[in-house]
Amino acid sequence: MGYRNEEIETMPREELQRMQLSLLQRQVRTMYDASAVFRGRMDEAGLTPDDITGFEEFRKVPFMSKADLRDFYPDHLFVKPYEELVRVHVSSGTTGLATVVGYTKKDLEDWSECLARGMVSFGMSDKDMLQNFHGYGLFTGGLGVHYGAERIGATVLPIGTGNTDRQIRMMLDLPVTAVAGTPSYMFHIADVCESRGIDMRRDTKVRLAIAGGEPWSDSMRRKLQDRTGMRVHNCYGASELYGPCFLECREQCGAHVWADYCYMEILDRDGNPCADGEEGEMVVTMLQKEAFPLIRYRIGDVTSLTWERCACGRTHPRMGRITGRADDMLxxxxxxxxxxxxxxxxxxxxxxxxxxxxxxxxxxxxxxxxxxxxxxxxxxxxxxxxxxxxxxxxxxxxxxxxxxxxxxxxxxxxxxxxxxxxxxxxxxxxxxx
Amino acid sequence: MMADDEILTQLSIFVNNEPGRLAAVAGILKECGVNMKACNLAESNEFGILRAIVDDPDDAYERIKSKGLIVRKTDIVGISIDNVPGSLFEAADVLGKAGINIDYGYAYASKDREGLFIRVDDPMKAAEVLKSAGIDIIRRSEI
Incomplete structure (x- = not known):
């Protein structure tokens, strides 16, 4: 199984971290110059971009949170004018207000690249046909996965959410080899197939799946795999990142968080970094985002991160499953x-x-x-x-x-x-x- | 006979939907010395309601309330029903023709009479309609 970008994906940790730090410094500088909100907060904390000389110093940078998205709704945190934006997505509301996310052309390319690497990492290629159950439109899931799959040359069936009869008909009639959607919908498809005497192993060519968008577990994965014959790979993302972003490789042991695109901190209750593999609150800084960069964003998910070398050969850290929320969001x-x-x-x-x-x-x-x-x-x-x-x-x-x-x-x-x-x-x- | 003797007071006692709650409520009624002449248990997904016709409802209402139970007074009408086929039809037909809607009802029987207590949107009108059709109603003093 190959790599999409072997040099980056297998780069030694020290080099990756050096790259992360320089991207962090650049992102802080860009935001400081472009965003009055961010500059104001840095000033309050008595910081300038020059103070960010290492990861430890970076931890002094004030957090951003969902409350900021609400306070600066809809687009007051964008740092690029609309001429430079090529797309806007709108996610379902946080405390009643939607989150609006803008993308430059490069943002879309980077987003697709994150997913493309992940897809290659579990064995997808241009020979695959992906049936995309995710909703198209304002939700990031549909178009995100769609662009990622096209980027590796896979054939995409952009069917979207719902209409289970038609979904199953397509799986039976076309050489669909992979699906993407929520795990609960995959269970629903499995139920309907079983009730109609359709054996997915025998009657379809579907072998791979990308599942995400809701909490689920390894035991659900085992059941789903047993019932359908698909190898199911967890996907993590959120509209504040880009959309769905990080996928598990063929080892199925946590999604690779591409270190050149994302600096993920896991913090304990006191805001101190957790040990490798220890659970805590996730704080993300996307390192290459142009239109809507968020720095030290408290996304609210609780998980762990490990730099332990993955058996697949990739050196980028892997995140565990989301085990809870740091806030009261359900x-x-x-x-x-x-x-x-x-x-x-x-x-x-x-x-x-x-x-x-x-x-x-x-x-x-x-x-x-x-x-x-x-x-x-x-x-x-x-x-x-x-x-x-x-x-x-x-x-x-x-x-x-x-x-x-x-x-x-x-x-x-x-x-x-x-x-x-x-x-x-x-x-x-x-x-x- | 005064008209308000024709309207009966039902106590509606609200009961949480959980095992043992009715027993607890019945225990409180016992403590309060409340004697029920007729009752009905209504349940929904939400909670139950014990609807009861009791001796001296005003006094019973105060006693029950003082025990922390939620209780409401509701006006209802008692229809005397003869122990022969067709007598319920007769009463229901009269009310239906007068455009009076019955929300709910439950049976009552004492040594010497049988009847039906009904909750309607307009109890005064129901009592009038029944009386003018020659149907006996059960008066407060007769329970």
Whole structure:
């Protein structure tokens, strides 16, 4: 199995880190000159770009976070004019507001290159046909994977999300060898195939898969591989990076985080770097982004990173699975949900009290979210029809705000637990076994 | 006879949907010395409601409330039903023709009479309509 760029992909760690530092210094300088917001923060911290003489000094640079994306919505953190931008993607909202991401031509090329390297690393080539389940459009998943696959010369079937009958028809009729999408959708395809007596090993040529966009686990991978005969590779990304970016190689032991494109820090609760392989909060700096560079961005995911040499021969570090969130964001059916969004909907209804609890479960890896909310005592009624109507109104409003179906359970006043300290608003009973 | 004797007070006691809650509520009713003449249990996905016709509902309401339970008073009408086929039809038909919608109802039986308690959108009108059709209603003083 070859490399896409052997020299870079197998470069010794010391050289990679030297390259990272010089790219970091350049990125800090560029942002300092181009972004009043970033310059203001550096000034506040008493830093100039010249102070960034090493990784340790870089750790003094103030963080950026999702709150910045909200405060500077939609495009006030872009550092290139629209003439130089060739695309804009918009991700599902963080606390109600969408994230808008701009790309220069070089940004798109770099993004594609990240994915192209990853695809080659698990054996994809120009001989493959990739059926892309990811949604096309404002979401980064569809076009990101599409461009990455085209870049290695693979044939792309840009079918997008949904219409399972047609997805399966295409797999049966065309020489599709690889698929990309969410793991839960792959399980759904496997279920439908089984119910129709279709054996993916026998009846299709699909052998490789790229799965991401939602939390999943190694045991889910084993099941999916057993059921479909596909070798499934985890993918990590986010619109703030570019979109889907980093893929696992054929060893399936963590996604390679291309060190010439991304400087990933893993920090403990005190903001100190974690040891190699130890879990902590991920902080990312994309090293080559032009239109919308984020420096020390707290993306909120919890994971680990190791520089331990991979059996595939690549020297770039590998990240573990995402095991949690540093903030209270929930990912439900691939959609980002903040409890604060639910709180604001609750506040719109006079008959609801502020006491609520979110319960997450999953069946066949399909998420279900139930929001239990106490009714204000004076609005309680013996009229079940009226109660059902109240419940339906809240469900409809939640669906339009969150973009996902949400079940509401109205509770009697006092039914939900009270907390003396910080309220525990979420019970996550989802299993990824 | 005064009209308000024709409208009965039902207590609706809200009960969380969890094992043992009804027993807990029934225990409180016992402590409060509340005697139920008729009752009905309604459940939804959300929570249950114990609807009860009791002796001296105003007093019972205060006692139950003081124990921390959520309780509501609801006006209902009692229809006397003869123990023969067709008597429910007769009463329901009269109400239907008068455009009165029945939200829910439940049966009542004592030593000497049988009946149905119903919750309607307009209890006063329901009582009038039933009386003018010659159907006996159960009065507060008769329970």
């Amino acid at each position: 990912i439900v059916r691939g959609v980002n949900v903040f409890p604060s969004q639910i709180e604001s909907v609750i506040g719109e209804f006079a008959f609801l009290s502020p006491f609520y609890h979110i319960t997450l479960t999953n069946e066949d890896y399909m998420d279900e979210m139930v929001v239990s909310i106490e009714v204000e005592e004076r609005h309680l009624t013996d009229d079940m029809i009226r109660m059902a109507e109240m419940k339906r109104q809240v469900e409809d409003r939640l669906k339009s705000v969150l973009n996902i179906k949400t079940a509401v359970k109205l509770e009697l006043p006092g039914a939900l637990a009270r907390y003396e300290g910080k309220a525990q608003h979420v019970t996550d009973n989802r299993s990824y076994e």
